[in-house]
Amino acid sequence: MTNPLFLPELREMLAEQDHQQLGEFCTALHPARTAEFMDGLTADETWQVLQATDLATRVRIFGFLDREVQKAIVETSNRVEIGRLVAEMPPDDRVDLLNQTEPDVVAELLPLIPADERRDIQRLGAHPEETAGALMTTEYAKIGERKTVREALTELQRQAEELETIYYLYVVDDQGHLRGVVSARQLVSSLGRPDTAVGTLMESDVVSVRASDDQESVAQQVADYDLLAIPVVDKEHHLLGIITHDDVIDVVREEAAEDAYRLGAIEPLEEEYLQTHWFKLTCNRAPWLIFLMLAALLTAAALEHNTLQMQKITWLVFFIPLVISSGGNAGSQSATLIITALARGNVQLRDWWAVVRREIMMGLSLGVALALISCVATILFPEVDAEAALIVPCTVILVVVFGTLIGSMLPLIFRRLGLDPALMSTPFVAGIADIAGVVIYMRVAQVVLGAGFVSNG
Amino acid sequence: MTNPLFLPELREMLAEQDHQQLGEFCTALHPARTAEFMDGLTADETWQVLQATDLATRVRIFGFLDREVQKAIVETSNRVEIGRLVAEMPPDDRVDLLNQTEPDVVAELLPLIPADERRDIQRLGAHPEETAGALMTTEYAKIGERKTVREALTELQRQAEELETIYYLYVVDDQGHLRGVVSARQLVSSLGRPDTAVGTLMESDVVSVRASDDQESVAQQVADYDLLAIPVVDKEHHLLGIITHDDVIDVVREEAAEDAYRLGAIEPLEEEYLQTHWFKLTCNRAPWLIFLMLAALLTAAALEHNTLQMQKITWLVFFIPLVISSGGNAGSQSATLIITALARGNVQLRDWWAVVRREIMMGLSLGVALALISCVATILFPEVDAEAALIVPCTVILVVVFGTLIGSMLPLIFRRLGLDPALMSTPFVAGIADIAGVVIYMRVAQVVLGAGFVSNG
Numbered sequence: 029m030t031n032p033l034f035l036p037e038l039r040e041m042l043a044e045q046d047h048q049q050l051g052e053f054c055t056a057l058h059p060a061r062t063a064e065f066m067d068g069l070t071a072d073e074t075w076q077v078l079q080a081t082d083l084a085t086r087v088r089i090f091g092f093l094d095r096e097v098q099k100a101i102v103e104t105s106n107r108v109e110i111g112r113l114v115a116e117m118p119p120d121d122r123v124d125l126l127n128q129t130e131p132d133v134v135a136e137l138l139p140l141i142p143a144d145e146r147r148d149i150q151r152l153g154a155h156p157e158e159t160a161g162a163l164m165t166t167e168y169a170k171i172g173e174r175k176t177v178r179e180a181l182t183e184l185q186r187q188a189e190e191l192e193t194i195y196y197l198y199v200v201d202d203q204g205h206l207r208g209v210v211s212a213r214q215l216v217s218s219l220g221r222p223d224t225a226v227g228t229l230m231e232s233d234v235v236s237v238r239a240s241d242d243q244e245s246v247a248q249q250v251a252d253y254d255l256l257a258i259p260v261v262d263k264e265h266h267l268l269g270i271i272t273h274d275d276v277i278d279v280v281r282e283e284a285a286e287d288a289y290r291l292g293a294i295e296p297l298e299e300e301y302l303q304t305h306w307f308k309l310t311c312n313r314a315p316w317l318i319f320l321m322l323a324a325l326l327t328a329a330a331l332e333h334n335t336l337q338m339q340k341i342t343w344l345v346f347f348i349p350l351v352i353s354s355g356g357n358a359g360s361q362s363a364t365l366i367i368t369a370l371a372r373g374n375v376q377l378r379d380w381w382a383v384v385r386r387e388i389m390m391g392l393s394l395g396v397a398l399a400l401i402s403c404v405a406t407i408l409f410p411e412v413d414a415e416a417a418l419i420v421p422c423t424v425i426l427v428v429v430f431g432t433l434i435g436s437m438l439p440l441i442f443r444r445l446g447l448d449p450a451l452m453s454t455p456f457v458a459g460i461a462d463i464a465g466v467v468i469y470m471r472v473a474q475v476v477l478g479a480g481f482v483s484n485g
Numbered sequence: 486m487t488n489p490l491f492l493p494e495l496r497e498m499l500a501e502q503d504h505q506q507l508g509e510f511c512t513a514l515h516p517a518r519t520a521e522f523m524d525g526l527t528a529d530e531t532w533q534v535l536q537a538t539d540l541a542t543r544v545r546i547f548g549f550l551d552r553e554v555q556k557a558i559v560e561t562s563n564r565v566e567i568g569r570l571v572a573e574m575p576p577d578d579r580v581d582l583l584n585q586t587e588p589d590v591v592a593e594l595l596p597l598i599p600a601d602e603r604r605d606i607q608r609l610g611a612h613p614e615e616t617a618g619a620l621m622t623t624e625y626a627k628i629g630e631r632k633t634v635r636e637a638l639t640e641l642q643r644q645a646e647e648l649e650t651i652y653y654l655y656v657v658d659d660q661g662h663l664r665g666v667v668s669a670r671q672l673v674s675s676l677g678r679p680d681t682a683v684g685t686l687m688e689s690d691v692v693s694v695r696a697s698d699d700q701e702s703v704a705q706q707v708a709d710y711d712l713l714a715i716p717v718v719d720k721e722h723h724l725l726g727i728i729t730h731d732d733v734i735d736v737v738r739e740e741a742a743e744d745a746y747r748l749g750a751i752e753p754l755e756e757e758y759l760q761t762h763w764f765k766l767t768c769n770r771a772p773w774l775i776f777l778m779l780a781a782l783l784t785a786a787a788l789e790h791n792t793l794q795m796q797k798i799t800w801l802v803f804f805i806p807l808v809i810s811s812g813g814n815a816g817s818q819s820a821t822l823i824i825t826a827l828a829r830g831n832v833q834l835r836d837w838w839a840v841v842r843r844e845i846m847m848g849l850s851l852g853v854a855l856a857l858i859s860c861v862a863t864i865l866f867p868e869v870d871a872e873a874a875l876i877v878p879c880t881v882i883l884v885v886v887f888g889t890l891i892g893s894m895l896p897l898i899f900r901r902l903g904l905d906p907a908l909m910s911t912p913f914v915a916g917i918a919d920i921a922g923v924v925i926y927m928r929v930a931q932v933v934l935g936a937g938f939v940s941n942g
Binding site: 280302353360411 | 518638690708733738741757759778784799804811818823828840858915919
């Protein structure tokens with residue numbers, strides 16, 4: 029999202045210390061766009077620009093800066109100023125930021141932040157990553173169930189400036205248990221009856237999540253129920269905080285990327301591709317590649333087992349890659365279909381038999397189609413005996429059916445074992461299909477060519 | 486999301502025609518949960534349950550039913566009743582529903598819908614799929630720029646019941662051009678100054694999209710700017726509608742699934758896996774598999790070209806799958822990394838040189854690591870000459886570097902050509918790496934083994 033158009037003007041204003049123009053720049057646009065226009069300035073320059081505006085605007089723009097720039101500003105700028113900024117940031121965002129900041133800087137900052145906010149940071153920071161607790165913010169509108177519509181609106185008006193969202197007003201009892209929710213929309217449409225108790229207006233069937241819930245299930249619920257925010261409660265149903273729609277969109281995007289990485293046999297990255305050191309990426313990729321190579325060594329062993337056959341019929345060798353890739357590709361497709369369906373909740377474990385039947389039908393149809401093509405193709409090779417050209421097509425059918433079965437079943441088995449189905453990456457499925465492909469190929473060759481061609485194993 | 490607990494009770498209430506209890510069932514829970522509890526009833530039974538409640542609740546629950554159930558209800562139930570339901574549905578949802586309904590049913594329904602709503606359906610239905618226009622709803626709060634805070638709130642109060650979202654109030658001039666936006670939050674916090682003109686409160690730098698914009702870019706903007714809703718305008722900046730956060734989450738999930746499918750060499754599905762007929766899925770999968778098989782035939786041709794070599798050194802054959810899968814797997818990883826980074830906007834076309842350098846470094850490191858392992862492994866095979874065991878490791882290094890380069894560059898090239906980078910599926914990258922692997926392997930063997938081993942080509 030770099031937009032270098034404004035950079036020269038901004039640098040000029042900075043050189044001239046033109047605080048008035050810099051202040052106007054900060055307020056003229058949506059804060060996200062302002063942040064975008066500053067992309068390209070150094071952390072120090074960015075911080076100087078932000079000094080030209082009031083604290084509230086500074087906090088809003090700061091929230092849209094790249095995480096790396098945020099960290100650099102926090103770590104290098106005046107601690108007192110940063111303390112003021114952090115104290116005003118949305119509670120969920122500042123915890124994320126401080127978690128990624130050098131510990132000694134955090135230790136210097138914390139005493140500069142008011143005690144209330146400091147305790148809030150420590151409380152939120154205690155939740156494990158990727159849980160509802162780590163995503164939530166403690167800034168939300170809450171009200172007692174006996175308050176009236178008029179009191180609720182007055183309360184909202186007082187709180188509106190500092191809250192992240194006022195679109196839902198959470199109703200709690202005297203002990204702080206979540207009892208219900210009233211939307212700003214219900215409140216506004218009840219303005220004609222200002223003395224109605226909020227308790228009678230509220231929706232008491234509130235969809236909520238536990239602080240310990242996985243962020244993926246939180247996102248699923250917000251999406252299924254079309255919510256703007258979801259309340260987070262503890263075991264006793266005390267209201268702890270809320271998770272807002274913008275954080276949910278981020279989670280959906282993050283989880284989708286995680287699944288994509290796993291499908292491609294990569295551990296999900298913590299940072300962006302270009303921000304991750306190449307050696308760290310290498311270490312991330314190596315274990316999977318080594319594991320897949322060990323699988324490929326089994327294929328080599330299976331081939332060694334059948335040396336004699338291949339020495340007599342050289343052309344068998346030509347089609348090794350074709351035979352094994354047919355199974356691998358069909359298996360990759362099946363794995364992709366099932367992993368995606370599992371992630372979207374469209375397939376459950378109990379559907380396994382329906383999946384098996386469908387994949388066998390597909391495997392047979394695809395296998396026959398590919399077998400016909402390979403049959404025509406083998407005849408084009410001069411060394412191939414027309415009679416024995418039966419071997420490749422028969423193998424292709426068997427291997428494709430095997431690939432579809434293994435590709436569809438392994439993700440279900442992984443889910444059953446409580447593991448992430450996406451761990452069953454497409455290269456892994458292809459690796460298994462490779463070994464099976466070679467074994468099936470040699471076995472079919474033996475059967476078709478008769479007793480003359482026996483294994484040397 | 487099936488929950489069969491309530492089904493027997495619901496069927497009993499239906500048998501007893503217990504309208505009061507059915508009515509209570511419809512209003513007791515969040516409409517999404519009510520719909521979930523009815524999952525398992527036939528379309529006819531579901532419609533009977535919904536008859537027990539008022540039209541507004543019926544519309545809300547209906548919106549959370551599965552699309553298949555919705556279609557069955559619309560196509561089989563009393564047309565007049567369905568006309569009333571459709572007239573009350575959110576404009577964007579009903580257009581989606583009618584687009585998937587039998588045309589003759591739609592032709593019968595349209596005359597039963599009030600003229601205003603009918604025109605709205607036709608207008609919204611005219612936008613191509615996957616554009617902002619097709620996602621938007623025409624129900625939003627708008628107000629003239631000269632109105633006061635008090636007038637705006639009264640207006641909101643009047644409109645609140647029927648609008649999909651009241652969290653933003655869009656400010657338009659007399660010609661209907663979008664001029665700005667006021668959030669419900671700003672309005673509520675300005676209640677103390679009821680005579681302020683909305684035009685002075687409003688944010689005039691509104692992030693908006695064109696009706697013809699792709700839904701993916703809409704989702705990107707909503708996510709980047711943390712918006713609850715985004716306005717849709719035409720070329721002259723007339724306000725046409727808005728797209729709400731819940732539809733954006735759906736788009737993000739849909740686009741993520743599309744990318745996952747493409748990465749696995751499958752055309753994105755229009756319906757859920759289990760809802761798609763197996764033969765339709767087969768037709769979806771076949772073109773890619775056939776294409777990949779043609780690529781594998783090139784590998785066969787490359788091997789044929791080198792028959793003589795392999796006849797003399799049988800063990801060369803054992804490692805064909807290992808050599809080609811090393812390249813394919815490394816290439817799949819690189820393709821996954823780059824496609825995901827492109828989809829998230831973390832890598833741009835202009836970063837290609839940084840990508841090349843990083844991938845070469847990674848390819849070399851990974852190649853050396855894998856080469857060491859394969860070197861140890863080859864020695865374990867009795868037939869392998871210790872001297873010539875150099876061939877496999879050298880090939881592995883070259884093939885892995887080739888795989889990382891092709892896997893990372895092809896998605897960038899596809900993006901450059903204006904195609905979807907995810908079309909560069911991991912099986913496709915693996916297919917190219919297969920051919921290159923065989924060619925490199927044979928060439929390395931020739932070089933290491935000297936002039937005695939010449940190709941027969």
